[in-house]
Amino acid sequence: xxxxxxxxxxxxxxxxxxxxxxxxxxxxxxxxxxxxxxxxxxxxxxxxxxxxxxxxxxxxxxxxxxxxxxxxxxxx
Numbered sequence: 059x060x061x062x063x064x065x066x067x068x069x070x071x072x073x074x075x076x077x078x079x080x081x082x083x084x085x086x087x088x089x090x091x092x093x094x095x096x097x098x099x100x101x102x103x104x105x106x107x108x109x110x111x112x113x114x115x116x117x118x119x120x121x122x123x124x125x126x127x128x129x130x131x132x133x134x
Contacts, residue, residue, distance in 0.1 A: 085117065087134065092118040094127060104134050 087104045090096075097103065097120035106115045110131035119128050 085134075087115070092120075092127060094120070094125065097127065099123070 085102050085104055087106075089105075091105055091107060092103055097118065099120055100122045102117055102119040104115045104117055107129075110116055113133060114131045115134050117130050117132050119130075120126075121128070
C-alpha cells in the first residue's frame with residue numbers, strides 16, 4: 059500500500075512539472091528579424107516578416123547542432 063502511494067505521488071508530481079514546463083516554454087514573438095547570433099541553439103521565435111499567408115507568421119528556429127536557422131510559416 060505504501061509503495062503504491064509513493065508511485066502515485068511521484069507520477070502526480072511529474073505530471074504537474076510537465077504542465078508547468080509547457081506553459082513556461084511558450085514561443086516568444088520578436089520585433090526584429092532573428093539572426094544566428096540572436097538565437098540560442100534549440101531556440102525558436104515568431105517573427106512577422108510579411109512573407110507568410112494571412113493569419114500566419116514565420117517561426118524561426120536555430121538547430122541544436124547545426125549552425126543554421128530554419129523558417130516555417132505557421133499560426134502562432
